[in-house]
Amino acid sequence: MSESSTQAAIETVARNSYGRLIAFLASRSGDVAGAEDALSEAFVAALEKWPTDGVPDRPEAWLLRVARNRLTDAARHNHVRQQSETFLRQVAEEAQTMAETHEHFPDERLKLLFVCAHPAIDPAARTPLMLQTVLGVDAARIASAFLVSPAAMSQRLVRAKIKIRQAAIPFRVPDPAEWAERVSFVLDAIYSAYTVGWDSLNAASSIHQALAAEAVSIGRVLVQLMPSEPEAHGLFALMLHCEARRAARYTSEGEFVPLGQQDTALWSQPMMEEAEQHLRSAAAFERMGRYQLEAAIQSIHANRAKTGSTDWQEIALLYEGLVRVAPGIGSLVGRAVALAQAGQAASGLAALEQIAAGRTVDYQPYWAARGHLLQMLDRNDEAQKAFTRAASLTDDPALRHYLFERAVENI
Amino acid sequence: MKYALLVYQSQDHFDRRDNTTIAAGRAYGEALQAAGVLVGGAGLESPQAATTVSVRDGKRQVHDGPYAETKEFLAGFGIIDVPNLDAALEWAARHPAAGFSKVEIRPLLGSHFAVGNSKPS
Numbered sequence: 001m002s003e004s005s006t007q008a009a010i011e012t013v014a015r016n017s018y019g020r021l022i023a024f025l026a027s028r029s030g031d032v033a034g035a036e037d038a039l040s041e042a043f044v045a046a047l048e049k050w051p052t053d054g055v056p057d058r059p060e061a062w063l064l065r066v067a068r069n070r071l072t073d074a075a076r077h078n079h080v081r082q083q084s085e086t087f088l089r090q091v092a093e094e095a096q097t098m099a100e101t102h103e104h105f106p107d108e109r110l111k112l113l114f115v116c117a118h119p120a121i122d123p124a125a126r127t128p129l130m131l132q133t134v135l136g137v138d139a140a141r142i143a144s145a146f147l148v149s150p151a152a153m154s155q156r157l158v159r160a161k162i163k164i165r166q167a168a169i170p171f172r173v174p175d176p177a178e179w180a181e182r183v184s185f186v187l188d189a190i191y192s193a194y195t196v197g198w199d200s201l202n203a204a205s206s207i208h209q210a211l212a213a214e215a216v217s218i219g220r221v222l223v224q225l226m227p228s229e230p231e232a233h234g235l236f237a238l239m240l241h242c243e244a245r246r247a248a249r250y251t252s253e254g255e256f257v258p259l260g261q262q263d264t265a266l267w268s269q270p271m272m273e274e275a276e277q278h279l280r281s282a283a284a285f286e287r288m289g290r291y292q293l294e295a296a297i298q299s300i301h302a303n304r305a306k307t308g309s310t311d312w313q314e315i316a317l318l319y320e321g322l323v324r325v326a327p328g329i330g331s332l333v334g335r336a337v338a339l340a341q342a343g344q345a346a347s348g349l350a351a352l353e354q355i356a357a358g359r360t361v362d363y364q365p366y367w368a369a370r371g372h373l374l375q376m377l378d379r380n381d382e383a384q385k386a387f388t389r390a391a392s393l394t395d396d397p398a399l400r401h402y403l404f405e406r407a408v409e410n411i
Numbered sequence: 412m413k414y415a416l417l418v419y420q421s422q423d424h425f426d427r428r429d430n431t432t433i434a435a436g437r438a439y440g441e442a443l444q445a446a447g448v449l450v451g452g453a454g455l456e457s458p459q460a461a462t463t464v465s466v467r468d469g470k471r472q473v474h475d476g477p478y479a480e481t482k483e484f485l486a487g488f489g490i491i492d493v494p495n496l497d498a499a500l501e502w503a504a505r506h507p508a509a510g511f512s513k514v515e516i517r518p519l520l521g522s523h524f525a526v527g528n529s530k531p532s
Contacts, residue, residue, distance in 0.1 A: 118496075120496055120500070166518050167496045167516075167518050168412045168494075168495045168496050168518065169495065169496045169497075170494070170495035170496065170497050170498075172497070
């Protein structure tokens with residue numbers, strides 16, 4: 001077999017099974033870093049062996065067997081207690097069984113997700129940890145998306161993995177009593193990967209785009225792993241609706257296009273349809289939640305592709321619900337804008353002004369919304385100030401340009 | 412897997428220890444024992460009763476008072492043996508002091524190789 005086709009085979013296994021392999025090994029050893037090391041050694045061994053021996057029938061089982069040997073060696077080297085040897089032997093036996101029979105190895109990624117978003121893990125490490133362990137995104141790329149140095153990011157990741165091992169954070173699916181809260185940590189970490197990839201997105205920031213795509217793929221994994229959790233469907237639908245509009249968000253010249261002015265022909269029909277399917281699946285459980293509400297709002301925006309108009313009354317109503325379950329600044333600002341668009345500009349502005357000043361000082365969407373509402377009320381001087389403030393709070397050059405344009409348009 | 416539960420309290424709460432809180436502490440210890448997870452533990456006297464010692468160049472240095480003067484200080488500790496962090500958190504949350512002060516959960520050194528972290532399912 002040629003070297004390049006072996007390489008391709010290895011890349012395919014890595015792409016399709018990396019997270020599952022890590023999750024399987026780590027859930028048995030309780031040690032994510034050890035699992036990563038063992039698996040990367042197994043991949044190195046594959047690069048050496050497969051070109052001459054050929055790609056094994058069951059590449060995952062082959063990799064697991066090699067990784068297990070590495071783990072056992074490492075365990076002996078560290079003189080660990082008898083008991084952990086028992087564990088490793090179990091892993092070995094399982095790997096053997098899987099190699100001999102054609103049984104699939106169990107998917108432990110859900111447990112891994114719950115470990116990554118465990119309340120005992122530093123919140124700033126949860127999303128990066130998920131991206132690295134479940135999807136195999138490398139630390140340098142994660143670092144640049146999160147605007148921290150690669151050294152700082154790898155330190156954060158290393159610390160989190162040490163915590164998992166030393167504190168013995170269990171690889172388990174939470175009990176019903178703690179389910180809702182623990183799921184929300186997982187969802188929030190995934191959504192935060194998505195928004196890192198979305199917020200400061202422009203033509204040049206391909207890293208952010210790629211990260212948003214990774215977040216969508218974790219979202220897809222999540223709905224497969226917890227098909228009866230409505231919020232998982234809600235989150236996935238939300239991300240799909242936003243992704244569907246990617247091509248319409250900037251002109252070919254790189255200019256920012258606000259949602260209401262986007263060309264709906266550029267929206268991705270298949271993504272919007274998939275989003276709607278998941279929103280329907282979620283609704284069947286009759287348990288409303290933050291992500292379903294946000295997805296429902298996006299669904300109404302998406303409807304403009306069919307009807308040509310936006311039902312702002314309905315959006316305002318959904319925001320009412322949203323601020324009740326998740327009174328974050330984003331939903332408060334969204335509600336104010338929806339009220340204004342639904343014909344109540346003065347109430348919208350009043351709602352904006354009720355938001356505590358401390359929360360708004362550096363929040364760009366607040367100032368953009370404020371400018372927009374003041375303009376609707378013909379208070380153009382104040383609008384100009386608000387848009388200028390908004391423009392100076394974004395790191396996206398295209399959005400900055402757009403906001404400056406808005407600032408001067410009615411002078 | 413052994414964990415230390417370290418109870419930190421302010422002077423204010425510490426001074427308010429009375430028969431009720433002591434009884435609650437005792438009942439908690441008994442519950443730990445009944446569940447078979449208790450390794451040991453104790454409440455501590457006030458930091459004013461503490462003496463700190465170090466040895467430098469073969470010379471013993473002793474000073475009056477705790478290692479660090481802090482607003483909240485170690486007021487008691489327990490050591491439990493449970494399968495994993497979630498189980499330790501469960502017990503720590505039941506500590507009577509968790510409702511008004513803070514309980515830190517620290518794995519004991521070396522005990523992370525103990526079994527029970529993740530039973531294959």
